[in-house]
Amino acid sequence: MSRQRLQLAIIAAIVVAGDILSKRLAVAYLPPSGIPHEVVGEYLRFTLAFNRGAAFGMHVGGWSRVVFSAFALAMVAVLLYAAGRVASHAQRLIAAMGLVAGGALGNLLDRIRWDRGVVDFIDVGVGLSRFWVFNLADSAITVGAILLLWPTPAEHPASAPEPGAPGAPGHA
Numbered sequence: 001m002s003r004q005r006l007q008l009a010i011i012a013a014i015v016v017a018g019d020i021l022s023k024r025l026a027v028a029y030l031p032p033s034g035i036p037h038e039v040v041g042e043y044l045r046f047t048l049a050f051n052r053g054a055a056f057g058m059h060v061g062g063w064s065r066v067v068f069s070a071f072a073l074a075m076v077a078v079l080l081y082a083a084g085r086v087a088s089h090a091q092r093l094i095a096a097m098g099l100v101a102g103g104a105l106g107n108l109l110d111r112i113r114w115d116r117g118v119v120d121f122i123d124v125g126v127g128l129s130r131f132w133v134f135n136l137a138d139s140a141i142t143v144g145a146i147l148l149l150w151p152t153p154a155e156h157p158a159s160a161p162e163p164g165a166p167g168a169p170g171h172a
Contacts, residue, residue: 002083002084004090005083007091007094008101009080009098011094011101012101015098015102015106016102016137018136019102019135019140020106022121022136023135023136026046026048030048032048033050035048042125044122045123047123047133049133050119051118052116054068065115065117068107072107075100076105080101082097083097093147096144097148099140100140100145102140103144104137104141106136106137106140118137120132
């Protein structure tokens with residue numbers, strides 16, 4: 001296993017472990033579903049919910065469990081393959097891929113474990129204006145995706161003055 005794949009696997013394992021622990025605590029201490037427990041006033045609440053679909057309430061009917069499980073497995077396989085092709089110094093990229101893989105695996109475990117759906121419990125918003133209830137795996141996927149899309153300095157080299165232009169070395 002390449003160093004990059006090992007790093008991805010370690011980050012993914014940490015995400016999965018945190019996700020499993022947080023969901024077990026949510027299932028143990030937050031029932032019944034739908035009852036908010038204020039953490040930081042109305043802005044951050046823990047509200048137990050089960051999602052048979054995917055992020056933002058997306059679903060494909062009765063096939064959601066199978067489709068989203070297959071998608072998660074495919075995503076992890078692609079990320080593992082890609083990690084082996086990434087330069088060893090691209091640590092942010094490896095971390096981002098580990099976050100996405102760990103989040104995908106965390107939610108996949110819920111889909112495999114039971115038919116109630118993925119455990120969600122983080123509830124943010126103000127009053128009736130609330131974001132979808134989500135979990136740590138969803139957060140890892142989101143942060144990882146943002147890091148994957150964020151340009152690196154190597155992709156946008158600092159603009160240097162053209163030779164002979166004012167401010168260029170050797171210009172009189």
